[in-house]
Amino acid sequence: MSIQARFRVDRQDFALDVDLIIPNKGVTVVFGPSGCGKTTLLRSISGLERCPDGFLKVGDSVWQDDKHFIAPHKRPLGYVFQEASLFAHLNVKANLEYGMKRVPVSAQKVSLERAIELLGIGALLERRADQLSGGERQRVSIARALAVSPELLLMDEPLSSLNLERKQEIMLYLQSLHNELDIPIIYVSHSLGEVARLADHMVLLDNGKVRATGDVTELFSRLDLPIAQSDKAAAFIQATIVEHDEEFGLTYLDFAGGRLSVIRQDMQIGATVRLRIVARDVSLTLERQTGTSILNAFPVVVEEIISEGVSQLMIRLMANGVPILCRTSLKSATLLDLKPGKRVFAQVKTVALLS
Amino acid sequence: MLSEGDFNALIITLKLAAVSTIILLLLGTPLAWWLARTRWRYKFLIEAMVALPLVLPPTVLGFYLLITLGPHGAVGGLMNWLGAKPLAFTFSGLVIGSVVYSLPFVVQPLQGAFAAIGTRSLEVASTLRASPLDRFFTVEIPLARSGFLTAAVLGFAHTVGEFGVVLMIGGNIPGQTQVLSIAIYDHVEVLEYSQAHWLSGGLLIVSFLMLMVVYALNRRFLVTQP
Known part of the structure:
Protein backbone atom coordinates (compact mmCIF):
# COMPACT_ATOMS: atom_id res chain seq x y z
CA MET A 1 0.00 0.00 0.00
CA SER A 2 1.37 3.38 -0.89
CA ILE A 3 0.53 6.99 -1.48
CA GLN A 4 1.17 8.27 -4.95
CA ALA A 5 1.29 12.03 -5.42
CA ARG A 6 2.08 14.13 -8.45
CA PHE A 7 1.69 17.87 -8.21
CA ARG A 8 2.89 20.85 -10.17
CA VAL A 9 2.35 24.38 -9.00
CA ASP A 10 3.74 27.24 -11.02
CA ARG A 11 3.53 30.67 -9.49
CA GLN A 12 5.56 33.74 -10.14
CA ASP A 13 7.65 33.47 -7.01
CA PHE A 14 7.37 29.77 -6.33
CA ALA A 15 7.26 26.44 -8.09
CA LEU A 16 6.50 22.97 -6.82
CA ASP A 17 7.10 19.94 -8.97
CA VAL A 18 6.87 16.61 -7.23
CA ASP A 19 6.21 13.04 -8.25
CA LEU A 20 6.27 10.88 -5.17
CA ILE A 21 5.53 7.43 -3.92
CA ILE A 22 5.58 7.09 -0.17
CA PRO A 23 4.48 4.23 2.06
CA ASN A 24 0.94 4.38 3.38
CA LYS A 25 2.05 3.54 6.92
CA GLY A 26 4.27 4.93 9.63
CA VAL A 27 5.44 8.52 9.75
CA THR A 28 6.73 10.20 6.62
CA VAL A 29 8.41 13.50 7.33
CA VAL A 30 8.55 16.05 4.53
CA PHE A 31 11.70 17.92 5.39
CA GLY A 32 13.23 21.05 3.94
CA PRO A 33 14.00 24.72 4.56
CA SER A 34 11.13 27.21 4.86
CA GLY A 35 9.70 28.23 1.53
CA CYS A 36 10.67 24.98 -0.19
CA GLY A 37 7.05 23.97 -0.78
CA LYS A 38 6.41 21.62 2.13
CA THR A 39 3.16 23.25 3.19
CA THR A 40 1.95 23.58 -0.41
CA LEU A 41 2.57 19.87 -0.90
CA LEU A 42 0.61 19.03 2.24
CA ARG A 43 -2.23 21.37 1.26
CA SER A 44 -2.35 19.80 -2.20
CA ILE A 45 -2.63 16.37 -0.62
CA SER A 46 -5.49 17.57 1.58
CA GLY A 47 -7.26 19.22 -1.36
CA LEU A 48 -7.30 22.61 0.40
CA GLU A 49 -5.06 23.74 -2.42
CA ARG A 50 -6.41 22.72 -5.78
CA CYS A 51 -3.57 21.83 -8.05
CA PRO A 52 -4.67 21.48 -11.67
CA ASP A 53 -3.37 18.37 -13.45
CA GLY A 54 -2.42 16.82 -10.15
CA PHE A 55 -2.70 13.16 -9.30
CA LEU A 56 -3.20 11.63 -5.87
CA LYS A 57 -3.89 8.07 -4.94
CA VAL A 58 -4.02 6.95 -1.32
CA GLY A 59 -4.03 3.18 -1.01
CA ASP A 60 -6.70 2.02 -3.42
CA SER A 61 -8.66 5.22 -3.76
CA VAL A 62 -7.93 8.00 -6.19
CA TRP A 63 -8.44 11.40 -4.56
CA GLN A 64 -7.49 13.43 -7.60
CA ASP A 65 -6.82 12.75 -11.26
CA ASP A 66 -7.67 14.32 -14.63
CA LYS A 67 -11.38 13.86 -14.15
CA HIS A 68 -11.99 13.66 -10.42
CA PHE A 69 -11.29 15.94 -7.54
CA ILE A 70 -12.62 14.85 -4.20
CA ALA A 71 -13.46 17.91 -2.09
CA PRO A 72 -11.42 18.17 1.12
CA HIS A 73 -14.44 17.55 3.34
CA LYS A 74 -15.06 14.24 1.59
CA ARG A 75 -11.51 12.94 2.06
CA PRO A 76 -10.93 10.62 5.02
CA LEU A 77 -8.07 12.68 6.42
CA GLY A 78 -7.12 14.57 9.52
CA TYR A 79 -5.22 17.84 9.36
CA VAL A 80 -3.26 19.56 12.11
CA PHE A 81 -2.34 23.13 11.26
CA GLN A 82 0.72 25.08 12.36
CA GLU A 83 -1.31 27.15 14.80
CA ALA A 84 -3.95 25.25 16.72
CA SER A 85 -6.96 27.04 15.08
CA LEU A 86 -9.59 25.89 17.54
CA PHE A 87 -13.11 27.17 16.96
CA ALA A 88 -13.46 30.19 19.25
CA HIS A 89 -17.22 29.78 19.61
CA LEU A 90 -17.00 26.23 20.94
CA ASN A 91 -15.50 24.78 24.09
CA VAL A 92 -12.89 22.02 23.99
CA LYS A 93 -15.42 19.20 24.04
CA ALA A 94 -17.51 20.68 21.24
CA ASN A 95 -14.33 21.30 19.24
CA LEU A 96 -13.41 17.64 19.62
CA GLU A 97 -16.88 16.49 18.63
CA TYR A 98 -17.20 18.81 15.62
CA GLY A 99 -15.46 16.48 13.19
CA MET A 100 -16.45 13.25 14.88
CA LYS A 101 -20.17 14.00 14.61
CA ARG A 102 -19.79 14.25 10.85
CA VAL A 103 -18.21 10.81 10.45
CA PRO A 104 -20.59 7.85 10.05
CA VAL A 105 -20.56 5.59 13.08
CA SER A 106 -19.37 2.65 10.97
CA ALA A 107 -16.21 4.59 10.07
CA GLN A 108 -15.38 5.63 13.65
CA LYS A 109 -12.34 3.69 14.71
CA VAL A 110 -10.76 6.10 17.17
CA SER A 111 -13.15 6.83 20.02
CA LEU A 112 -13.33 10.28 21.55
CA GLU A 113 -12.23 8.83 24.87
CA ARG A 114 -9.17 7.29 23.25
CA ALA A 115 -8.19 10.57 21.57
CA ILE A 116 -8.69 12.47 24.83
CA GLU A 117 -6.63 9.93 26.74
CA LEU A 118 -3.82 9.80 24.17
CA LEU A 119 -3.37 13.57 24.27
CA GLY A 120 -4.00 13.91 28.02
CA ILE A 121 -6.71 16.58 27.75
CA GLY A 122 -9.40 15.02 29.96
CA ALA A 123 -9.27 17.93 32.41
CA LEU A 124 -9.75 20.61 29.75
CA LEU A 125 -13.05 19.55 28.18
CA GLU A 126 -15.24 22.35 29.55
CA ARG A 127 -12.74 25.14 28.88
CA ARG A 128 -12.92 27.66 26.08
CA ALA A 129 -10.11 27.91 23.54
CA ASP A 130 -8.84 31.19 25.00
CA GLN A 131 -8.41 29.56 28.41
CA LEU A 132 -5.81 27.11 27.15
CA SER A 133 -2.05 27.42 26.85
CA GLY A 134 -0.43 27.12 23.42
CA GLY A 135 0.60 23.53 24.08
CA GLU A 136 -2.83 22.54 25.36
CA ARG A 137 -4.47 24.10 22.32
CA GLN A 138 -2.25 22.15 19.96
CA ARG A 139 -2.98 18.92 21.87
CA VAL A 140 -6.72 19.57 21.52
CA SER A 141 -6.36 20.19 17.81
CA ILE A 142 -4.40 16.96 17.38
CA ALA A 143 -7.07 15.04 19.31
CA ARG A 144 -9.75 16.75 17.20
CA ALA A 145 -8.05 15.55 14.02
CA LEU A 146 -7.72 12.02 15.43
CA ALA A 147 -11.36 11.86 16.45
CA VAL A 148 -12.47 11.80 12.79
CA SER A 149 -10.67 8.42 12.53
CA PRO A 150 -8.57 9.58 9.60
CA GLU A 151 -7.09 7.14 7.15
CA LEU A 152 -4.27 9.62 6.69
CA LEU A 153 -3.13 12.24 9.17
CA LEU A 154 -1.47 15.38 7.82
CA MET A 155 0.52 17.56 10.21
CA ASP A 156 1.96 20.91 9.21
CA GLU A 157 4.78 21.80 11.62
CA PRO A 158 2.50 21.32 14.61
CA LEU A 159 5.28 22.20 17.05
CA SER A 160 6.73 25.25 15.37
CA SER A 161 4.63 27.80 17.25
CA LEU A 162 5.56 26.35 20.66
CA ASN A 163 8.46 26.91 23.01
CA LEU A 164 11.04 24.21 23.66
CA GLU A 165 9.39 22.84 26.79
CA ARG A 166 5.98 22.49 25.12
CA LYS A 167 7.65 20.94 22.07
CA GLN A 168 9.15 18.19 24.22
CA GLU A 169 5.82 17.60 25.91
CA ILE A 170 3.88 17.26 22.65
CA MET A 171 6.67 15.20 21.09
CA LEU A 172 6.01 12.54 23.74
CA TYR A 173 2.33 12.49 22.80
CA LEU A 174 3.21 12.25 19.11
CA GLN A 175 5.52 9.35 19.76
CA SER A 176 2.80 7.50 21.63
CA LEU A 177 0.43 8.16 18.71
CA HIS A 178 2.96 6.68 16.39
CA ASN A 179 3.35 3.62 18.58
CA GLU A 180 -0.28 3.00 19.43
CA LEU A 181 -2.38 3.98 16.43
CA ASP A 182 -2.04 2.49 13.03
CA ILE A 183 -2.61 5.73 11.12
CA PRO A 184 -0.17 6.80 8.43
CA ILE A 185 1.11 10.30 9.10
CA ILE A 186 2.63 12.84 6.73
CA TYR A 187 4.45 15.34 8.88
CA VAL A 188 5.95 18.57 7.58
CA SER A 189 8.97 19.87 9.46
CA HIS A 190 12.13 21.87 9.14
CA SER A 191 13.62 20.54 12.37
CA LEU A 192 16.10 17.69 12.19
CA GLY A 193 15.36 16.91 15.83
CA GLU A 194 11.70 16.19 15.03
CA VAL A 195 12.70 14.08 12.04
CA ALA A 196 15.12 12.06 14.13
CA ARG A 197 12.51 11.30 16.76
CA LEU A 198 9.46 10.64 14.63
CA ALA A 199 10.26 9.76 11.07
CA ASP A 200 10.29 6.30 9.57
CA HIS A 201 10.40 7.59 6.07
CA MET A 202 11.53 10.88 4.73
CA VAL A 203 11.02 13.16 1.75
CA LEU A 204 13.72 15.75 1.33
CA LEU A 205 12.31 18.80 -0.43
CA ASP A 206 14.48 21.54 -1.84
CA ASN A 207 13.23 24.50 -3.85
CA GLY A 208 9.99 22.79 -4.80
CA LYS A 209 11.67 19.59 -5.95
CA VAL A 210 12.20 16.23 -4.30
CA ARG A 211 15.89 15.93 -3.56
CA ALA A 212 15.70 12.46 -2.08
CA THR A 213 13.17 10.11 -0.56
CA GLY A 214 13.60 6.95 1.42
CA ASP A 215 14.09 5.32 4.78
CA VAL A 216 15.18 7.83 7.41
CA THR A 217 18.28 5.90 8.55
CA GLU A 218 19.34 5.64 4.96
CA LEU A 219 18.86 9.31 4.13
CA PHE A 220 20.57 10.59 7.25
CA SER A 221 23.70 8.69 6.32
CA ARG A 222 23.81 9.60 2.64
CA LEU A 223 26.95 11.61 2.14
CA ASP A 224 25.64 13.42 -0.94
CA LEU A 225 22.78 15.07 0.98
CA PRO A 226 23.03 18.21 3.08
CA ILE A 227 21.99 16.45 6.30
CA ALA A 228 25.20 14.42 6.48
CA GLN A 229 27.19 17.54 5.77
CA SER A 230 25.74 19.53 8.66
CA ASP A 231 27.58 20.03 11.90
CA LYS A 232 25.13 17.76 13.74
CA ALA A 233 25.46 14.91 11.23
CA MET B 1 -50.13 61.38 26.52
CA LEU B 2 -50.41 59.54 23.18
CA SER B 3 -53.29 60.35 20.91
CA GLU B 4 -54.78 57.59 18.77
CA GLY B 5 -52.98 58.96 15.72
CA ASP B 6 -49.64 58.96 17.54
CA PHE B 7 -50.26 55.44 18.79
CA ASN B 8 -50.99 54.26 15.23
CA ALA B 9 -47.82 55.96 14.03
CA LEU B 10 -45.85 54.16 16.75
CA ILE B 11 -47.29 50.77 15.77
CA ILE B 12 -46.62 51.38 12.07
CA THR B 13 -43.07 52.48 12.84
CA LEU B 14 -42.31 49.36 14.90
CA LYS B 15 -43.93 47.09 12.32
CA LEU B 16 -42.01 48.75 9.52
CA ALA B 17 -38.72 48.47 11.40
CA ALA B 18 -39.30 44.83 12.33
CA VAL B 19 -40.32 43.72 8.83
CA SER B 20 -37.50 45.70 7.22
CA THR B 21 -34.91 44.29 9.62
CA ILE B 22 -35.95 40.72 8.90
CA ILE B 23 -35.83 41.30 5.14
CA LEU B 24 -32.52 43.15 5.48
CA LEU B 25 -30.95 40.24 7.36
CA LEU B 26 -32.24 37.72 4.83
CA LEU B 27 -30.95 39.73 1.87
CA GLY B 28 -27.92 41.26 3.56
CA THR B 29 -26.41 38.04 4.88
CA PRO B 30 -25.74 36.37 1.51
CA LEU B 31 -24.73 39.70 -0.03
CA ALA B 32 -22.32 40.51 2.81
CA TRP B 33 -20.93 36.97 2.74
CA TRP B 34 -20.36 37.20 -0.99
CA LEU B 35 -18.67 40.59 -0.67
CA ALA B 36 -16.40 39.25 2.09
CA ARG B 37 -15.39 36.10 0.19
CA THR B 38 -15.37 36.93 -3.51
CA ARG B 39 -12.18 37.65 -5.38
CA TRP B 40 -14.12 39.29 -8.21
CA ARG B 41 -12.10 42.35 -9.16
CA TYR B 42 -15.10 44.60 -9.70
CA LYS B 43 -16.73 43.94 -6.37
CA PHE B 44 -16.06 47.57 -5.44
CA LEU B 45 -18.89 48.51 -7.80
CA ILE B 46 -21.36 46.58 -5.66
CA GLU B 47 -19.81 47.94 -2.48
CA ALA B 48 -20.22 51.50 -3.75
CA MET B 49 -23.84 50.84 -4.67
CA VAL B 50 -24.60 49.38 -1.26
CA ALA B 51 -23.01 52.43 0.39
CA LEU B 52 -24.93 55.02 -1.69
CA PRO B 53 -27.72 55.56 0.88
CA LEU B 54 -25.01 56.70 3.34
CA VAL B 55 -24.24 59.78 1.26
CA LEU B 56 -27.39 60.51 -0.76
CA PRO B 57 -30.00 62.81 0.76
CA PRO B 58 -32.95 60.53 1.66
CA THR B 59 -35.18 62.70 -0.49
CA VAL B 60 -33.15 61.81 -3.58
CA LEU B 61 -33.46 58.14 -2.80
CA GLY B 62 -37.16 58.53 -2.03
CA PHE B 63 -37.72 60.48 -5.23
CA TYR B 64 -36.21 57.77 -7.44
CA LEU B 65 -38.07 55.05 -5.55
CA LEU B 66 -41.31 56.96 -6.00
CA ILE B 67 -40.68 57.24 -9.72
CA THR B 68 -39.75 53.56 -10.02
CA LEU B 69 -42.62 52.24 -7.91
CA GLY B 70 -45.25 54.65 -9.17
CA PRO B 71 -47.78 53.60 -11.85
CA HIS B 72 -45.56 54.93 -14.66
CA GLY B 73 -42.25 53.63 -13.27
CA ALA B 74 -40.48 50.42 -14.26
CA VAL B 75 -41.62 48.36 -11.29
CA GLY B 76 -44.96 50.10 -10.80
CA GLY B 77 -45.80 49.81 -14.50
CA LEU B 78 -44.97 46.13 -14.50
CA MET B 79 -47.17 45.57 -11.45
CA ASN B 80 -49.93 47.54 -13.08
CA TRP B 81 -49.66 45.38 -16.17
CA LEU B 82 -49.78 42.27 -13.98
CA GLY B 83 -52.95 43.57 -12.41
CA ALA B 84 -51.44 44.38 -9.00
CA LYS B 85 -51.74 47.71 -7.25
CA PRO B 86 -48.74 50.03 -7.48
CA LEU B 87 -46.59 50.17 -4.37
CA ALA B 88 -46.21 53.90 -3.94
CA PHE B 89 -48.08 55.27 -0.88
CA THR B 90 -48.53 51.78 0.62
CA PHE B 91 -46.93 50.01 3.58
CA SER B 92 -45.17 47.58 1.18
CA GLY B 93 -43.68 50.58 -0.59
CA LEU B 94 -42.40 51.85 2.75
CA VAL B 95 -40.77 48.48 3.42
CA ILE B 96 -39.00 48.55 0.06
CA GLY B 97 -37.78 52.08 0.68
CA SER B 98 -36.54 51.22 4.17
CA VAL B 99 -34.72 48.13 2.96
CA VAL B 100 -32.84 50.09 0.32
CA TYR B 101 -32.17 52.99 2.68
CA SER B 102 -30.84 50.83 5.56
CA LEU B 103 -28.96 48.28 3.46
CA PRO B 104 -25.45 49.62 4.19
CA PHE B 105 -26.15 49.59 7.93
CA VAL B 106 -26.74 45.84 7.74
CA VAL B 107 -24.35 44.79 5.00
CA GLN B 108 -21.27 46.62 6.26
CA PRO B 109 -21.10 45.16 9.80
CA LEU B 110 -21.89 41.70 8.42
CA GLN B 111 -19.25 41.97 5.71
CA GLY B 112 -16.70 43.07 8.31
CA ALA B 113 -17.64 40.19 10.60
CA PHE B 114 -17.36 37.59 7.83
CA ALA B 115 -14.06 39.01 6.62
CA ALA B 116 -12.67 38.93 10.17
CA ILE B 117 -13.27 35.17 10.39
CA GLY B 118 -10.66 34.60 7.70
CA THR B 119 -10.22 31.37 5.80
CA ARG B 120 -8.37 29.29 8.38
CA SER B 121 -11.42 28.36 10.47
CA LEU B 122 -13.17 27.34 7.27
CA GLU B 123 -10.25 25.20 6.17
CA VAL B 124 -10.20 23.55 9.58
CA ALA B 125 -13.92 22.85 9.27
CA SER B 126 -13.53 21.32 5.84
CA THR B 127 -10.81 18.98 7.09
CA LEU B 128 -13.34 18.04 9.79
CA ARG B 129 -15.81 16.90 7.12
CA ALA B 130 -18.03 19.99 7.01
CA SER B 131 -19.50 20.85 3.59
CA PRO B 132 -19.57 24.52 2.51
CA LEU B 133 -23.19 25.00 3.61
CA ASP B 134 -22.52 23.18 6.88
CA ARG B 135 -19.51 25.45 7.47
CA PHE B 136 -21.62 28.52 6.82
CA PHE B 137 -24.16 27.62 9.48
CA THR B 138 -21.88 26.04 12.09
CA VAL B 139 -18.77 28.17 11.82
CA GLU B 140 -19.35 31.43 9.97
CA ILE B 141 -22.68 32.48 11.43
CA PRO B 142 -21.73 31.71 15.05
CA LEU B 143 -18.38 33.45 14.67
CA ALA B 144 -20.06 36.47 13.04
CA ARG B 145 -22.68 36.78 15.80
CA SER B 146 -21.49 40.18 17.00
CA GLY B 147 -21.78 41.41 13.42
CA PHE B 148 -25.35 40.09 13.27
CA LEU B 149 -26.31 41.85 16.48
CA THR B 150 -24.83 45.13 15.29
CA ALA B 151 -26.47 44.75 11.88
CA ALA B 152 -29.89 43.94 13.30
CA VAL B 153 -29.93 46.82 15.78
CA LEU B 154 -28.50 49.37 13.37
CA GLY B 155 -30.92 48.27 10.65
CA PHE B 156 -33.87 48.50 13.08
CA ALA B 157 -32.83 51.81 14.63
CA HIS B 158 -32.05 53.40 11.30
CA THR B 159 -35.45 52.41 9.94
CA VAL B 160 -37.16 53.86 13.00
CA GLY B 161 -35.27 57.10 12.45
CA GLU B 162 -35.85 57.61 8.73
CA PHE B 163 -37.82 60.58 7.50
CA GLY B 164 -37.15 61.69 3.97
CA VAL B 165 -37.59 58.37 2.21
CA VAL B 166 -40.86 57.48 3.94
CA LEU B 167 -42.23 60.95 3.37
CA MET B 168 -41.54 60.74 -0.35
CA ILE B 169 -42.71 57.22 -0.91
CA GLY B 170 -45.32 56.78 1.82
CA GLY B 171 -46.99 60.12 1.58
CA ASN B 172 -47.84 60.55 5.30
CA ILE B 173 -51.23 58.84 5.29
CA PRO B 174 -52.34 58.56 8.95
CA GLY B 175 -53.01 54.98 10.01
CA GLN B 176 -51.35 53.60 6.89
CA THR B 177 -48.01 55.16 6.13
CA GLN B 178 -47.56 57.81 8.79
CA VAL B 179 -44.56 56.92 10.94
CA LEU B 180 -43.26 58.47 14.17
CA SER B 181 -40.68 60.78 12.67
CA ILE B 182 -43.29 62.35 10.41
CA ALA B 183 -45.85 62.55 13.20
CA ILE B 184 -43.31 64.55 15.21
CA TYR B 185 -42.78 66.88 12.29
CA ASP B 186 -46.52 67.41 11.95
CA HIS B 187 -46.84 68.21 15.66
CA VAL B 188 -44.06 70.76 15.49
CA GLU B 189 -45.56 72.38 12.42
CA VAL B 190 -48.79 73.12 14.29
CA LEU B 191 -46.87 74.04 17.49
CA GLU B 192 -48.04 71.00 19.52
CA TYR B 193 -44.76 70.97 21.41
CA SER B 194 -45.84 68.76 24.30
CA GLN B 195 -46.84 65.89 21.97
CA ALA B 196 -43.64 66.37 19.99
CA HIS B 197 -41.75 66.17 23.30
CA TRP B 198 -43.35 62.87 24.27
CA LEU B 199 -42.60 61.24 20.94
CA SER B 200 -39.12 62.69 20.52
CA GLY B 201 -38.08 61.90 24.09
CA GLY B 202 -39.40 58.36 23.77
CA LEU B 203 -37.52 57.82 20.52
CA LEU B 204 -34.34 59.26 22.02
CA ILE B 205 -34.45 56.94 25.05
CA VAL B 206 -35.34 53.83 23.06
CA SER B 207 -32.59 54.50 20.51
CA PHE B 208 -30.02 55.07 23.23
CA LEU B 209 -31.03 51.89 25.03
CA MET B 210 -30.75 49.83 21.86
CA LEU B 211 -27.31 51.14 21.02
CA MET B 212 -26.17 50.66 24.60
CA VAL B 213 -27.20 47.01 24.48
CA VAL B 214 -25.29 46.54 21.21
CA TYR B 215 -22.08 48.02 22.50
CA ALA B 216 -22.30 46.18 25.83
CA LEU B 217 -22.90 42.81 24.13
CA ASN B 218 -20.23 43.44 21.53
CA ARG B 219 -17.71 44.02 24.27
CA ARG B 220 -18.64 40.68 25.78
CA PHE B 221 -18.32 38.94 22.44
CA LEU B 222 -14.93 40.48 21.85
CA VAL B 223 -13.71 39.27 25.22
CA THR B 224 -14.69 35.69 24.45
CA GLN B 225 -12.64 35.67 21.29
CA PRO B 226 -9.04 34.53 21.82
Missing part, protein backbone atom coordinates in the same frame (compact mmCIF):
# COMPACT_ATOMS: atom_id res chain seq x y z
CA ALA A 234 24.53 11.67 12.93
CA ALA A 235 23.41 8.13 12.26
CA PHE A 236 20.11 6.80 13.60
CA ILE A 237 19.81 3.15 14.46
CA GLN A 238 17.09 0.90 15.81
CA ALA A 239 18.07 -1.19 18.79
CA THR A 240 16.38 -3.54 21.25
CA ILE A 241 16.82 -3.40 25.00
CA VAL A 242 18.28 -6.74 26.10
CA GLU A 243 19.58 -6.37 29.63
CA HIS A 244 19.86 -4.02 32.58
CA ASP A 245 23.14 -4.00 34.49
CA GLU A 246 22.28 -2.93 38.03
CA GLU A 247 25.86 -3.14 39.27
CA PHE A 248 27.17 -0.47 36.89
CA GLY A 249 23.90 1.25 36.23
CA LEU A 250 23.82 0.48 32.53
CA THR A 251 21.32 -0.77 29.98
CA TYR A 252 22.49 -2.98 27.12
CA LEU A 253 21.00 -2.76 23.66
CA ASP A 254 21.47 -4.93 20.61
CA PHE A 255 21.43 -3.69 17.05
CA ALA A 256 22.37 -5.52 13.86
CA GLY A 257 25.98 -4.45 14.19
CA GLY A 258 26.59 -5.46 17.79
CA ARG A 259 25.90 -4.53 21.41
CA LEU A 260 25.80 -1.03 22.88
CA SER A 261 25.47 0.26 26.39
CA VAL A 262 23.81 3.40 27.67
CA ILE A 263 23.08 4.77 31.13
CA ARG A 264 20.44 2.65 32.91
CA GLN A 265 17.03 3.30 31.30
CA ASP A 266 13.71 2.64 32.90
CA MET A 267 12.39 0.63 29.97
CA GLN A 268 11.19 -2.88 29.42
CA ILE A 269 13.46 -5.59 28.07
CA GLY A 270 12.52 -6.24 24.47
CA ALA A 271 11.44 -2.65 23.77
CA THR A 272 12.63 -1.14 20.50
CA VAL A 273 14.27 2.25 20.70
CA ARG A 274 15.90 4.70 18.36
CA LEU A 275 19.49 5.73 19.03
CA ARG A 276 21.52 8.60 17.71
CA ILE A 277 25.24 8.36 17.13
CA VAL A 278 26.77 11.72 16.24
CA ALA A 279 29.48 11.52 13.57
CA ARG A 280 31.89 13.54 15.71
CA ASP A 281 31.68 11.00 18.52
CA VAL A 282 32.82 8.08 16.39
CA SER A 283 36.51 7.17 16.15
CA LEU A 284 38.13 4.31 14.27
CA THR A 285 40.83 1.78 15.25
CA LEU A 286 42.50 -0.96 13.26
CA GLU A 287 42.14 -3.58 15.98
CA ARG A 288 39.61 -4.02 18.77
CA GLN A 289 41.01 -1.98 21.64
CA THR A 290 41.31 -3.42 25.10
CA GLY A 291 42.94 -0.68 27.12
CA THR A 292 40.29 1.97 26.57
CA SER A 293 37.58 3.67 28.61
CA ILE A 294 35.19 3.54 25.69
CA LEU A 295 32.62 0.76 26.10
CA ASN A 296 30.87 0.91 22.78
CA ALA A 297 32.92 -0.61 19.99
CA PHE A 298 31.93 -2.80 17.06
CA PRO A 299 33.37 -3.96 13.74
CA VAL A 300 32.55 -1.93 10.63
CA VAL A 301 33.44 -1.78 6.97
CA VAL A 302 34.38 1.53 5.31
CA GLU A 303 31.93 2.18 2.52
CA GLU A 304 32.41 5.70 1.29
CA ILE A 305 34.67 8.64 2.07
CA ILE A 306 34.18 12.28 1.12
CA SER A 307 36.34 15.21 2.04
CA GLU A 308 34.96 18.15 3.94
CA GLY A 309 37.28 21.07 3.41
CA VAL A 310 41.02 20.71 3.60
CA SER A 311 41.62 18.59 6.66
CA GLN A 312 38.31 16.85 7.46
CA LEU A 313 36.70 13.71 6.11
CA MET A 314 33.24 12.24 6.46
CA ILE A 315 33.18 8.48 6.34
CA ARG A 316 30.16 6.26 5.89
CA LEU A 317 30.63 2.93 7.63
CA MET A 318 28.54 -0.21 7.56
CA ALA A 319 28.02 -2.17 10.74
CA ASN A 320 26.49 -5.35 9.42
CA GLY A 321 24.22 -3.41 7.08
CA VAL A 322 23.53 -0.49 9.43
CA PRO A 323 25.03 2.81 8.25
CA ILE A 324 27.16 4.74 10.77
CA LEU A 325 28.78 8.13 10.12
CA CYS A 326 32.23 9.09 11.28
CA ARG A 327 33.87 12.49 11.01
CA THR A 328 37.65 12.38 11.24
CA SER A 329 40.79 14.17 10.12
CA LEU A 330 42.55 13.61 6.84
CA LYS A 331 45.71 12.80 8.77
CA SER A 332 44.13 9.99 10.82
CA ALA A 333 42.55 8.52 7.74
CA THR A 334 45.88 8.53 5.96
CA LEU A 335 47.66 6.94 8.93
CA LEU A 336 45.03 4.20 9.12
CA ASP A 337 45.07 3.85 5.34
CA LEU A 338 41.25 4.05 5.20
CA LYS A 339 39.61 3.22 1.91
CA PRO A 340 36.32 1.66 0.83
CA GLY A 341 36.13 -1.99 1.75
CA LYS A 342 38.59 -1.82 4.65
CA ARG A 343 37.55 -3.54 7.88
CA VAL A 344 38.06 -1.48 11.05
CA PHE A 345 36.49 -1.00 14.48
CA ALA A 346 34.28 1.92 15.40
CA GLN A 347 34.44 3.33 18.90
CA VAL A 348 31.53 5.46 20.03
CA LYS A 349 31.91 7.95 22.83
CA THR A 350 28.22 8.70 23.39
CA VAL A 351 25.01 7.07 22.31
CA ALA A 352 21.83 9.08 22.75
CA LEU A 353 18.46 7.46 23.27
CA LEU A 354 15.67 9.22 21.39
CA SER A 355 12.51 7.48 22.49
